[in-house]
Amino acid sequence: MPKIVDHDKRKIKIAETTWKVIIRDGLEQASVRKIANAASLSVGALRHYFSTQSELFQFSMKLVADQVKQRIARKNYDGEPLDVMKEIVSELLPVDEDRRIEMEVWLVFSTRTLVDPSLKQLSQTVYKEIRHAATLVIEGLINLQLAKDDLNKELEIERLYALVDGLALHALLHPDQLSIEKMQDTIKYHLESLCNGNG
Template identity: 35%
Template sequence: MPKIVDHDERRLEIAEALWQVARRDGIHAVSVRTVAAQARMSPTALRYFFTTQDELLEFAMHAVADRVAVRVRSRLDAAGTPEGVRRLLEELVPLDDDRRLEQGVYLAFVVRAQTHPGLRAVGEEVESQLAGLVRTAMEALRASGGLGEGRSIGGAARSTYALLDGLAFQGALWPERHPPKELKKILHEHLAELASPLAGS
């Protein structure tokens, strides 16, 4: 009896192979051939799922964002306290190998997207999605009493998103210089600052 192939599962396996190639060898090394080799399948078989390299890259970028979003949303129910919000935001910081891989590949895609129209549109969509998650976290922080007097949800979301961008960049590119302990400390200090009254309020 022939084996039934789960197309969605196979596409995710291909995306995982793409992330591994990009993280190990750089985004320039991503091709149908290299990804097929990493996924242990033939280039012809890979093209059955993705007819062009552009389709492959766009799918992988969506998959990275979806993985992060699933983890963050899984913590939303526990975000009823400042501690819960902190743990939620830590999912967006490269504190372990999996998150470093996601951040490193995402940054590589962002760079390529500057000259790649298809990826640029996807990148803007992903950025909007992540910014929305951070705003949701700030709304939860306000509800739990973690935003100081005079601080707005919008302002807190913008500063937090900018901080997370910086932590992702440093932690993904220079993990030895910026270990997880340091990244967590910076995030915790930022949240402590948000909990204090805004100067002049």
């Protein structure tokens, strides 16, 4: 009886192998042949799933974004409002090994968008989705009447997004300088600074 292959799982496995090759060797060295070897596939078998390197990179980049979204959607947030919001923001930061890998791969792909137009649209879509997460947090503070009366919603959304980006980048480039605890303390401090003190 022929072996039944789950093609969706195989594509995900190839994408995750792509991440590992990129982290180990860099994006420029992540050739289809090298990725196929790492995934224990022939180049022909890999091309059955992804006809071009660009198509493989698009799927691999989208998988990072999808995993973050699914994790946020699956999680049961419970507790004090500020703690819940800190948890939501932490989903976007490299606070454990899985998220560090996701963030590192995303950073590499993001630089690739400067020269690969096929990745640019996906990058813009994910930018909007992450900005939406920042929007939920800021609007949550406002709707729960925790925010200062003079809080500028639009500017605070941008500032929170910029803070997340900056912390993630610093944590990847200088992990010895920015610990997970420091990242989370910084997020907590920032959120508390937006509050009116009545929460």
